C-alpha cells in the first residue's frame with residue numbers, strides 16, 4: 335500500500351489530504367502536525383476549520399485510510415510520499431523583513447524528514463514558497479541524507495477557501511513541477527498517478543520545478559490584481575456617478591477578460607494574496623527588477639487605499655467623528671463560507687474605526703469572540719505562525735463586543751458596516767434593524783450585498799462601494 339504523510343494539518347493540508355484519502359481508498363494518508371489542539375480537533379466532531387462539505391469527506395475516511403496524528407516522525411519515516419504544507423509567513427525581521435517568506439518552519443520540516451527517513455522518499459512542496467525553495471530543500475535533504483534518495487516536487491495548491499472541497503473534487507488544473515532528470519520524471523509520474531484517480535489527465539500539468547513554484551505566486555498576483563483593478567475603478571465610479579457593478583459587468587462580458595473576480599469590495603484578504611505578492615516583489619528586487627517589483631507592489635497599495643477609503647467614508651459621513659458611537663460590524667471573515675480571518679479587511683477597518691474611538695459590536699456567523707480579539711491585538715504578520723507559538727491570551731479591546739446575532743449587533747447603533755458577503759445579510763429584516771437604530775441611521779456596505787434603493791426607502795443613508803453616492807455623502811467627501 336502506498337503511504338502518504340502530510341506535514342501541516344491546516345486549511346490546505348487537512349482538506350487536500352481528506353480528498354486524496356476519499357478518492358484513493360488504496361492509499362493510506364496520515365496528516366501530522368505539531369499542534370496538539372489542531373490534531374485533537376481533526377479527530378473530533380468539531381473540525382478545526384469550517385469548510386462546506388469537509389465534514390462528510392472526513393467522516394467517510396477517518397479511521398479507514400485517513401489518520402490525524404501528532405506522531406510526526408513515525409508517519410514521515412513510514413511514508414513513500416511526504417507533502418509539506420506548513421506555514422510560510424512573511425519575515426518580520428532581518429534580511430527581507432516585511433516581504434520575504436520566512437522558511438523557518440519549512441526548513442525544520444526538511445531537516446526532520448532527513449533525520450527520520452530510512453527509505454527513499456518523494457518530498458512534495460504543497461505550501462506556497464518562493465521560487466527556488468526546492469533547490470534549498472534539496473540541499474538540506476541531500477546533505478543530511480545518509481545515502482537515502484529524495485526527489486523534490488512542487489505541487490502548489492490552488493483551492494479557494496469556502497469552496498475548497500468543490501475545487502479539490504474538480505480542479506481547473508493540478509500542477510506538478512519536478513527535475514528534468516529520469517528520477518525527477520519518475521517522481522512526477524508517481525504523484526500524477528495519485529491525482530489520476532479522479533482528475534482527468536489533461537488537467538494534470540507538468541513543468542520544471544521553478545515554473546511550478548512561480549506559477550502559484552503569479553496566479554495569486556493576477557487574481558489579487560483583478561480585485562485591485564476593479565476597486566480602483568470603484569473610487570472613480572463614486573466620483574463620477576458611474577455604477578461599478580454595471581461597469582464590471584460590461585468589462586467582464588469581453589471573453590478575453592471574463593466575468594469572475596470583478597466584484598468591487600472593501601478589499602481582498604485571506605492568508606495568501608498579500609503574502610504571496612510581497613514575496614513576488616522581493617524576488618523581483620533580488621533579481622534586479624525594481625520596475626517589475628513596483629508594478630506588483632501597487633496591487634497591495636490599492637488594497638490598503640480601499641480599506642482606508644472605506645473607513646474615511648464612514649467617519650466623514652457621520653459628521654467627521656465616530657467617537658463613542660456604536661457601530662455594528664456584520665461579518666469579520668475574509669469572505670463568506672469560511673471562518674478564516676487571516677488578513678481579513680475587517681481587521682484594518684475595525685482598527686481604523688477604533689482609532690477614531692468608535693465602539694464596535696461585531697457579528698460573524700463563523701468567527702468566535704476569542705479569534706476577533708486575537709486578530710485586533712496581534713501585530714502584523716504574527717498571525718501566520720503555528721498557533722502554539724502565538725501569545726496565549728492577548729489583551730482584549732474594551733471598545734469591542736462580539737455578539738451572536740445581527741439584530742443584537744445593530745440595536746441602538748448609529749451605523750452598520752457590512753464587511754463580509756454572507757448570504758444571510760441579504761435577507762435580514764432591515765426595517766426592524768432601522769427601527770432599533772439611532773437616527774440618522776447609516777449603512778456602509780463594503781461588499782455590495784444590500785438592495786440600496788429598498789434601504790433608502792426605509793430611511794437609511796446608504797453607502798455602497800462604487801455606486802452612485804447618496805446625496806448625504808456628496809456633501810461630505812472622504813479623502814483617503
Ligand SMILES: NC(=O)c1ccc[n+]([C@@H]2O[C@H](COP(=O)([O-])OP(=O)(O)OC[C@H]3O[C@@H](n4cnc5c(N)ncnc54)[C@H](O)[C@@H]3O)[C@@H](O)[C@H]2O)c1
Pocket residue numbers: 341342343344345346347366367368369372406419420421422439440442443460461462463491492493494495605606720721
Ligand atoms: N489557505 C489557503 O487558501 C491556501 C491555498 C493555497 C496555498 N496555501 C499555502 O499553503 C501553506 C499552508 O497554508 P494553510 O492555510 O494550510 O496554513 P495553516 O497555518 O492553516 O497550517 C499550517 C500548519 O502547519 C503546522 N506546522 C508548522 N510547522 C510544522 C512542523 N515543523 N511540523 C508539523 N507541523 C507544522 C502548523 O501547526 C499549522 O497547523 C501556506 O504556504 C499557504 O501559503 C494556502
